[in-house]
Amino acid sequence: MFWAIDYACLALVVAAAVLVIRLRNLNGSVMALSAMGTVLALLFVVLGAPDDAHAQIVVGSIAVPTLYLIAIAKIRTEVVNEPELGEQGDTDAAADADAGRAGSGGDR
């Protein structure tokens, strides 16, 4: 039973990491990073380190994504809109264009 929970958490962590590098939306990547931190906290508890789980909850699932969001919010006022930076072969632009919102906020 222990190993089943362990492997399920490992699968979730690796899936969240794949989401971090596959999403072309920067805010989405930050949210996937936060999900990875949360699941990693559960994995730390499973591996018998509750103090590390405390630190990982505060740091990995809240502080670091908030830092990223602050950085994105500061960059967005400086850099003109170039959303698909560094993503060569993506064709799933329809997923993000599906929101179809009016306004200049882009993916906010």
Place this chain on the structure above:
Amino acid sequence: MTLAIGVACLAEVVIGALLLIRVGLGPTVCDRIVALNTLSTQITLAVLLFAAFADRATYLDVSIWLASFSYLATIVWSRYLERGLL
């Protein structure tokens, strides 16, 4: 009884996998924050159930931290969506 609690803990993790699909798939950031909030709740319950499964009361404090701080994160991020963080 320990086995039942362990199976419930595993079920919460599997529900987290369902929510992770929505984190990857959500068209807007609000969808992702909704899925992330629910994922935090499920992980809180999973930590509680794992504490009962491993019979260590020390693990329970992690779930209290998670329950209090994940909502803080949700509120901060919705404020970021509404007005910008700076």
Place this chain on the structure above:
Amino acid sequence: MILGNYLAAVTLFCLGIYTVLTRRNLLKIVMGMSLMEASTYLFLLSLAYRNGSTAPVLLTPPHGQTPQRLAHGNVADPVLQNFCLTAIVIGVAVTGVFLAVVVRIAQHYRTLDADRVRDMRG
């Protein structure tokens, strides 16, 4: 059985280094570094775990055990867990410094592309 944890840590490290090497967005590069930090935590805690062990906390021992038996029994390695705790705390500071550098680059060069930053500098 703990081999799965090592494999997951290696997978996380490979994903992070793939992101650092192939992406052009500076924020994505910093995210790749965060992934590599996460793989470090996972590797350290997998090293600390022994088969069937519990947390090295003597308060409120499991049912039918005393703190003395727990101290002599099967607990995870507390030294490596403290290394992991230090790595987490240093990791958030390093991420903050990287993000500050990225913001300064974006304010100075008006771009977020690593290649274009290099072109402008050279």
Place this chain on the structure above:
Amino acid sequence: MRLVFVIALLAVGVAVSTSGAVGILRMPDVYLRIQCSSKPVTLGALPVLVALVIAKGPVSSYGGRALIVAVLLLVMNPLATHALARAAYSVGIPMWSGAVVDQAAARAAGPTAAPHPGGGQPADREG
């Protein structure tokens, strides 16, 4: 007997949480997903906590912690979901095409909406 109660409560909680997660996965709209995030997840968390208290005894350290987590869930989950729904509405995420009523827009577009945009109470007193 206690085992039966614990298994039944765990099954109810996990089933309701699963329905909430499937709703978040399948609903067509942000606001409907927020509905699925708020109510079924809170309702799915409480039976699990009750099952934990029954399994470990209410005077153990599990009972107190489960009570704290339950209070946090019941207080903070509606608050966070409300803040999130308000943010989603204010950045203008469109509703599902099958939505039939938008009370906030109707209130904002009312005849006396200009002095009090968003709050309808003083306008009602005037009219």
